[in-house]
Amino acid sequence: MNNYKEKLMQFVFFIAAGTSVLAVALICIFLFANGLPAIGKIGVFEFLLGQKWKPSNNIYGIFPMILGSIYVTAGAIMIGVPIGIFTSVFMAKYCPKVIYPFLKSAIELLAGIPSVVYGFFGLMVFVPLIREIFHVRGTTMLAACVLLAIMILPTIIGVSESAIRTVPKEYYEGALALGATHERSIFRVVLPAAKSGIMAGVVLGIGRAVGETMAVIMVAGNQPRMPQGLLKGVRTMTANIVIEMGYAAQLHREALIATGVVLFIFILIINLSVSALNRRFENGSN
Amino acid sequence: MSKLKVENLDLYYGDFKALKDINIEVSEKEITAFIGPSGCGKSTLLKSLNRMNDLVEGCKITGTVTLDGEDIYKSMDINLLRKRVGMVFQKPNPFPMSIYDNIAFGPRTHGIRNKGKLDDIIEKSLRDAAIWDEVKDRLKKSALGLSGGQQQRLCIARALAVEPEVLLMDEPTSALDPISTSKIEDLAVKLKDDYTIIMVTHNMQQAARISDRTAFFLLGEVVEYNDTETLFSMPSDKRTEDYITGRFG
Numbered sequence: 001m002n003n004y005k006e007k008l009m010q011f012v013f014f015i016a017a018g019t020s021v022l023a024v025a026l027i028c029i030f031l032f033a034n035g036l037p038a039i040g041k042i043g044v045f046e047f048l049l050g051q052k053w054k055p056s057n058n059i060y061g062i063f064p065m066i067l068g069s070i071y072v073t074a075g076a077i078m079i080g081v082p083i084g085i086f087t088s089v090f091m092a093k094y095c096p097k098v099i100y101p102f103l104k105s106a107i108e109l110l111a112g113i114p115s116v117v118y119g120f121f122g123l124m125v126f127v128p129l130i131r132e133i134f135h136v137r138g139t140t141m142l143a144a145c146v147l148l149a150i151m152i153l154p155t156i157i158g159v160s161e162s163a164i165r166t167v168p169k170e171y172y173e174g175a176l177a178l179g180a181t182h183e184r185s186i187f188r189v190v191l192p193a194a195k196s197g198i199m200a201g202v203v204l205g206i207g208r209a210v211g212e213t214m215a216v217i218m219v220a221g222n223q224p225r226m227p228q229g230l231l232k233g234v235r236t237m238t239a240n241i242v243i244e245m246g247y248a249a250q251l252h253r254e255a256l257i258a259t260g261v262v263l264f265i266f267i268l269i270i271n272l273s274v275s276a277l278n279r280r281f282e283n284g285s286n
Numbered sequence: 287m288s289k290l291k292v293e294n295l296d297l298y299y300g301d302f303k304a305l306k307d308i309n310i311e312v313s314e315k316e317i318t319a320f321i322g323p324s325g326c327g328k329s330t331l332l333k334s335l336n337r338m339n340d341l342v343e344g345c346k347i348t349g350t351v352t353l354d355g356e357d358i359y360k361s362m363d364i365n366l367l368r369k370r371v372g373m374v375f376q377k378p379n380p381f382p383m384s385i386y387d388n389i390a391f392g393p394r395t396h397g398i399r400n401k402g403k404l405d406d407i408i409e410k411s412l413r414d415a416a417i418w419d420e421v422k423d424r425l426k427k428s429a430l431g432l433s434g435g436q437q438q439r440l441c442i443a444r445a446l447a448v449e450p451e452v453l454l455m456d457e458p459t460s461a462l463d464p465i466s467t468s469k470i471e472d473l474a475v476k477l478k479d480d481y482t483i484i485m486v487t488h489n490m491q492q493a494a495r496i497s498d499r500t501a502f503f504l505l506g507e508v509v510e511y512n513d514t515e516t517l518f519s520m521p522s523d524k525r526t527e528d529y530i531t532g533r534f535g
Contacts, residue, residue: 170379174441177338178392178448179369188391193382 028264035261038254047258053224055244060255062237062262064226068141069236069266071227072216073209075145076152080209081202083149084156085191088198091157092164093186111154119218122147127219134231139221141234147215152205159204163197164190200277207270210263213238237263289314289482290335290371290452295349297330299342304330306506308349312452312499317474317483319493319514322503323529328486329376331503332454335484336371337364353452369396372450376457378437380429380444385421388429388440392448407447415443416473435466442473446481453477455485459492471496490530494518502526 039047042060050061091103126146127138167190175185191198213236221233222243235243241256241263248256288311297305305327312318320328333339334347337358351358358367369392380388389408398404408425412418417439421432429440438458445453455474459467474483475496487493493500494514501511502523510517510526521527 168379170375170377171381173338173341174375174379174381174444175391175395176341177336177368177373177375178395178444179365179367180391180395181365184395189381 031257031261031264034254035258038251038258039261041251042255042258047255048262051226053240055248055252055255058251060251062240062255062259064224065235065237065240065259066262067227068220068234069210069238069263072141072144072148072220072234072236073206075141075230076148076209077202077206078149079145080149080152080156080205084153084201084205085160085198087153088157088160088164088201089186089191091161093182093190107154107157110150111158115151115212115215116218118147118151119215122215122219130231136231137221137233139219139233140231141220141227142230144216144220144234144236145230147219148209148212151212151215152208155208156201156205159201160194160198163194163201166197167193196277196280200274203270203274203277207267207274210266210270211238213242217242237266288312289354290484291350291352291355292331292335293350293352295331295334295347295351297327297334297339297348298344298346300344304506305334308508310501310508310511312482312484314482315478315480316498317478317485317496319497319500320484320486320503321488321490321493321500321529324488326503327506328501328503329456332456332484332486335452335454336368336373338373340364369448370450371452371454372445372448373454374438374441374445374456374458377461378434378441380432380437380440382428382430384426385429385432385440386425389444389447392444396448411443411447412440414446414477415439416469416476417443433466435462435469438462438466438470439473442470442477446477450481452482452484455483457486457488460488467492490518502529504529 038060042050047060047062048066049063050059051063052059052061053064087107091100095103122143126143127140129138130136130140130143131138171189171193172185175189176182180188216236217239220235220239222235222239223233224235224240227234237259241259244252245256290310290312292308292310295305295308296303308331310318310331320332322328330339335351335358339345339347347359353362353367353370356362358371381391383391386408389411390404393404393407398407409418409422412421417436420436421440424431429437432440438461442453442458459470462470471492474485477483478498485493485497497514499512500514500517502509502517502521502525504525510521510523512522517526518530521530
């Protein structure tokens with residue numbers, strides 16, 4: 001009887017665990033089955049490296065959008081990573097006990113805000129601000145970069161802070177005992193020791209930035225052309241899919257799914273590097 | 287003349303009085319051993335001598351500690367103090383970087399950038415710590431790949447690289463095997479020619495073997511402080527006698 005019960009529960013757990021695997025597998029199959037034929041029809045090079053996206057003329061080159069995604073993400077990383085790392089250093093090593101709970105919950109809240117709200121905030125604050133300062137249309141790559149930088153902060157801060165906290169305090173004390181200052185001990189010994197953990201946080205942040213859709217659409221302008229600078233509009237791969245999916249048919253529709261395939265491969269590469277970094281981090285701390 | 291002098295030192299962790307009215311003078315170029323049962327305050331006193339206790343929240347110290355006559359808790363710059371009073375920890379704590387960078391960290395901290403000069407300091411420190419021959423071909427390799435005993439000697443070399451005057455050793459052999467232990471002991475005796483050494487140890491034989499003077503701690507007090515030979519052969523206090531003959535602790 002007992003044995004039977006145990007077997008049954010084991011089966012229930014197995015089904016539960018299988019759900020997510022099944023979901024990933026189905027997404028893969030759907031994406032590749034629908035996207036790959038389109039890439040074949042358009043031509044791999046024409047599709048990936050084509051500089052024109054004109055569905056009405058049957059021209060499907062997503063290179064502008066690939067670049068758009070890369071540029072926007074790079075900009076977000078350049079702004080967000082230093083702020084995120086400094087914040088995590090502050091939280092782990094400098095923050096007075098009284099302030100810490102407030103800071104921590106503020107950052108957790110930041111992580112919980114829906115992206116459409118971020119987008120709205122960007123549209124009402126950054127876009128007019130950029131219009132004022134630079135006298136251009138406000139919906140620009142710059143706006144998207146700044147907004148994404150804020151959105152990836154919680155990810156980077158959370159992962160980096162725990163990486164810094166797992167560095168044995170003996171390293172810090174050892175550096176102090178040699179006459180190094182608090183700052184030098186942290187920046188020359190503790191941070192390098194937490195390097196791979198911090199890198200994992202940054203890469204996770206990259207993943208979030210690449211995949212973000214709603215907030216970016218609202219502030220980026222979304223012109224499907226080669227990116228022309230920080231103060232011009234830009235369209236990312238995610239935006240490309242969402243904007244045109246509603247009315248696309250046949251090859252156009254398939255080309256959008258194929259854009260999803262490219263995006264999926266991007267995310268796959270990013271996730272693989274996160275797990276590689278985590279493995280190195282675990283080995284390093286042993 | 288005494289190198290380090292502790293006068294009327296009381297130390298509190300919050301409300302708990304961990305050290306009571308400590309008076310000790312440490313002479314130059316000698317090995318002074320602190321012995322006593324766990325929790326008697328010997329490590330606590332050691333950490334007061336380079337102000338590592340400042341990191342402990344709620345730690346309060348009254349009384350004075352002077353290095354060459356200068357009060358380390360008043361006028362002296364704390365980083366300079368820690369350069370002059372080096373420390374080797376109980377658990378070997380090499381940084382997760384190369385052997386070279388481990389040793390170079392201290393000198394670089396104190397402004398030495400010249401590559402040739404750094405190379406010289408590194409070789410000298412590693413030789414002084416009796417580990418040069420074992421690591422000279424792998425200076426660029428990670429220090430974490432060394433054995434426990436090698437790591438501890440590396441940490442000693444790292445401490446020597448900033449040219450301290452006093453070396454504090456907090457049970458430096460408690461995590462090591464007997465062979466590594468005897469290497470560290472030999473090293474301490476050799477280093478005595480150039481450095482003033484204060485060593486906390488659990489191991490009475492170790493104190494008897496290598497130290498010149500010994501302080502016996504019990505419940506936050508120094509029960510007896512004397513020449514090692516005198517203290518072990520004819521202790522003046524009954525409690526010391528009980529401890530060294532193994533009746534408690």
